Amino acid sequence: MAEHTLGYGVIGAGGISRFAHLPNLARNPRARLVAIADIDPAKARRAAEDFDIPYWYDDYHELLANPEVEAVSVTTWPAAHAEPVIAAAAAGKHVLCEKPIATSLEDADAMVEAADRAGVRFTMGYQHRFGTGLPLVKQLLGEGVIGRPMGMTQVGVGPSAHGVPWFLQKQYSGGGVLIDWGIYTAHTILWLMGPVASVYATSEIFRSEVMVRDQLVTGIDVEDTVMATMRFANGAMGSWYAAWAVAAAHGGMTLDGSDGSIITGRDNSGLSVFSNTFSEPAHLHGWRQLKTVEPVLADLHYRKLAHLIDSVLDDRPLQLTGADGRDALELVLAIYRSAETGRPVSLPLARSAVPQSV
Known part of the structure; x- marks a missing residue:
């Protein structure tokens, strides 16, 4: 059959x-x-x-x-x-x-x-969850390779080629780089580091005009740059810089703990790992490279x-649920709220503090 x-x-x-x-x-x-x-x-x-x-x-x-x-x-x-x-x-x-x-x-x-x-x-x-690098980072953290997590930095920037004008219109997109590109990162941060307790953020629209398919889009009302500082429920600290109005694409994530560090690279460059928990002789301690080959985007x-x-x-x-998408959105909305008010914002968000349209 x-x-x-x-x-x-x-x-x-x-x-x-x-x-x-x-x-x-x-x-x-x-x-x-x-x-x-x-x-x-x-x-x-x-x-x-x-x-x-x-x-x-x-x-x-x-x-x-x-x-x-x-x-x-x-x-x-x-x-x-x-x-x-x-x-x-x-x-x-x-x-x-x-x-x-x-x-x-x-x-x-x-x-x-x-x-x-x-x-x-x-x-x-969230297709990035089904690659090779991030699941390996999750595994290493679970195995205690870097000990107690203490800090995280995330940089993800690059020139964005928007396919349709609605990407730059808040009423359709809900926001700019943070909710578009950054929603993947928000999920990754929560998946790897656990809940965020508070955020403080700033945002900016540096690029007021963009060409979209030979059409000049003006009056852009979504951010192209965000910087956020986070405090996690486990006590760790984090910073996150996202931008899509810059000339060069670059970025990656670092995770630092009491016994080591993990650095992710762009594309297929793999992971750099340092750990005091490795059992090899002391002369072998130090940074090592773990090669990861990511599937192509279509795969x-x-x-x-x-x-x-x-x-x-x-x-x-399911390994990835709608609730995960909800939690990623909550982090993004908290960052928007902080950037809007100029004040730290605590999570989880109270319903009265959640902007209806960001």
């Missing part, structure tokens, strides 16, 4: 859908692309034709009513994530939501609660989709 495949629908036929979701679902032998929906019917129809999808709709509710659809990816713009995720959960569909989970904590909480109430699996589009996207598909078909717990 042939193995059951998961009937899959995609809500949103824009760039991330066509690059990351549709081609990787089409090549996954355990998935069956059933339907595509987009508010632009021409986009939905074109995607259906290009990927041989039987059904296309201009209303995602019709996609959710299709009994062949068992799981969905939500790939709309960030401010439009909550409604289809909640509706999908209510319809009994498993969900992968692209980042960020939402632009308000109220929406994020409602999404997580809807999935829990319906008993469906809900995961996030990382394949893995994040396979994570949901395999979880459903094999009845295995």
Whole structure:
């Protein structure tokens, strides 16, 4: 008997859908692309034709009513994530939501609660979790290689090539570099270091005009640079600098503890590790390089989709959940709040302190 495949629908036929979701679902032998929906019917129809999808709709509710659809990816713009995720959960569909989970904590909480109430699996589009380097860092920390964590620094900067103008419009994106690129980092920081107790941050819009596909976008109202100082619940300290208005791309993370340090490199440069806990003779103590080879980006996207598909078909717990996406958003919103007020902000955020639109 042939193995059951998961009937899959995609809500949103824009760039991330066509690059990351549709081609990787089409090549996954355990998935069956059933339907595509987009508010632009021409986009939905074109995607259906290009990927041989039987059904296309201009209303995602019709996609959710299709009994062949068992799981969905939500790939709309960030401010439009909550409604289809909640509706999908209510319809009994498993969900992968692209980042960020939402632009308000109220929406994020409602999404997580809807999935829990319906008993469906809900995961996030954090493809970096399915590489090789970060899981190795997590393993080393768990093994106590650097001892008690005391400090963390994170730098992630580079020139950003925006594909569509809405990236630079707060009403659609929810913010700039911090919620777009930085939402991955927020999740990574929490995954590796644990909860953040307080943050103090500043932000700036250094670039007021940007060319997007030969269109000059002016009146930009989202930040391109953020600097945050964090205090973790475990007592460790951290700093985080993110920017997408700079000329050169560079960055990485350092983790320092009572017995050693870990430094992550860019791309495939691997990890540098120092530890006093190594058992070799003293003359071998010192920095050592651990080579890690990261999959190409398309394969990382394949893995994040396979994570949901395999979880459903094999009845295995998710390693990355909607709640993780909610917590990453909370950290980002706390940083925004601190930058806005000029004051430290404590976490978890009180509902009254959460900005409805950042």
